[in-house]
Amino acid sequence: MKNKKLVFSGVQPTGNLHLGNYLGALKNFLALQKETDCIYCVVDLHAITIFQNPKELKNNILETTASFLATGIDPNKSIIFNQSSVSGHAELAWILNCVSRIGWLNRMTQFKDKAGKDKEKASVGLYIYPNLMAADILLYKSTHVPVGADQKQHLELSRDIAQKFNNDFNCAGFFPIPEPLIPKNISRVMSLRDGLKKMSKSEESDYSRINLKDNAEDIIKKIKKAKSDSEPIPDNLKMLEQKPEAMNLLNIYSEISKTSLEKVLNEMAGKEYSDIKKKLADILVSEICPVGKEINKLMKDETYLLQILKKGSEKANIKAEENLKIIREKVGLI
Ligand code: AMP
Numbered sequence: 513m514k515n516k517k518l519v520f521s522g523v524q525p526t527g528n529l530h531l532g533n534y535l536g537a538l539k540n541f542l543a544l545q546k547e548t549d550c551i552y553c554v555v556d557l558h559a560i561t562i563f564q565n566p567k568e569l570k571n572n573i574l575e576t577t578a579s580f581l582a583t584g585i586d587p588n589k590s591i592i593f594n595q596s597s598v599s600g601h602a603e604l605a606w607i608l609n610c611v612s613r614i615g616w617l618n619r620m621t622q623f624k625d626k627a628g629k630d631k632e633k634a635s636v637g638l639y640i641y642p643n644l645m646a647a648d649i650l651l652y653k654s655t656h657v658p659v660g661a662d663q664k665q666h667l668e669l670s671r672d673i674a675q676k677f678n679n680d681f682n683c684a685g686f687f688p689i690p691e692p693l694i695p696k697n698i699s700r701v702m703s704l705r706d707g708l709k710k711m712s713k714s715e716e717s718d719y720s721r722i723n724l725k726d727n728a729e730d731i732i733k734k735i736k737k738a739k740s741d742s743e744p745i746p747d748n749l750k751m752l753e754q755k756p757e758a759m760n761l762l763n764i765y766s767e768i769s770k771t772s773l774e775k776v777l778n779e780m781a782g783k784e785y786s787d788i789k790k791k792l793a794d795i796l797v798s799e800i801c802p803v804g805k806e807i808n809k810l811m812k813d814e815t816y817l818l819q820i821l822k823k824g825s826e827k828a829n830i831k832a833e834e835n836l837k838i839i840r841e842k843v844g845l846i
Pocket residue numbers: 522523524532533534535536537658659660661662663698699700701702710711712
């Protein structure tokens with residue numbers, strides 16, 4: 513039997529959602545909600561693989577929920593919930609820890625980046641994090657996963673785990689092999705300070721990113737200060753590709769203004785970066801500021817946000833338990 517299209521994705525509640533999360537993930541979440549069933553999860557168990565201050569974590573779970581809602585994700589259409597409130601994620605993760613191979617995890621570049629030089633001191637959770645991510649997806653038998661390019665390797669691992677489970681337990685086609693949905697034009701929004709690094713919550717300088725909660729003044733200031741290039745805007749893509757900071761600014765502009773990069777280059781070739789920066793700041797202010805305002809508004813109503821999560825968890829839990837029952841049987845657990 514062919515599985516119905518079911519979308520699943522997760523965002524870590526580690527504070528400060530930014531333009532990278534917005535263009536790489538949230539905007540696609542919204543588009544997909546229009547065409548199919550979607551489950552969007554605040555992945556709090558992933559967040560604690562690196563120590564989180566408990567009070568801040570609670571606030572960040574609410575703020576990530578508010579960010580989903582503020583970008584237009586509709587809790588009546590899509591399931592919005594937090595991972596730790598559906599215990600099936602942790603249970604399936606354990607089963608998948610026993611399916612996944614150490615050799616597979618040893619290849620994960622995100623672990624190497626996040627663990628830094630002293631890998632012995634990283635939490636065990638950080639190491640097996642990709643198995644938990646596979647559990648998130650497979651628990652619902654999800655078929656499609658919208659993510660930014662940085663998650664591609666983790667998605668490939670989820671596919672390998674699904675395949676191995678289906679082989680080991682002789683149940684071809686039981687877990688769908690999940691398809692990544694990575695934005696074509698802008699799969700990786702880069703830092704405004706360094707065009708070779710991705711825009712990230714953990715980058716020290718706040719000038720490196722546009723946060724969803726930035727006000728107009730912040731956005732204008734950050735775009736003004738963003739690194740660009742000393743020469744005028746080139747007239748062809750080949751030359752632009754040699755200039756990562758300039759490429760990033762034009763790429764963001766092209767994505768938000770829904771104009772192809774070629775067309776932007778045609779219009780802007782020979783002009784100074786201050787010209788494109790002005791246009792970019794304007795369009796960012798009109799797209800991001802309303803989202804930020806809505807997040808701030810929603811954050812004033814904790815009861816409402818908790819109620820959204822509770823309702824979402826109840827719906828997710830029903831689906832999770834249904835699938836887990838069969839998964840336990842397949843593995844031979846009583
Ligand atoms: P995280 O905040 O790491 O949980 O990421 C949430 C989602 O945003 C994932 O789908 C990431 O791939 C995506 N994402 C994070 N940073 C970027 C970026 N700089 N460019 C594009 N997508 C991103």
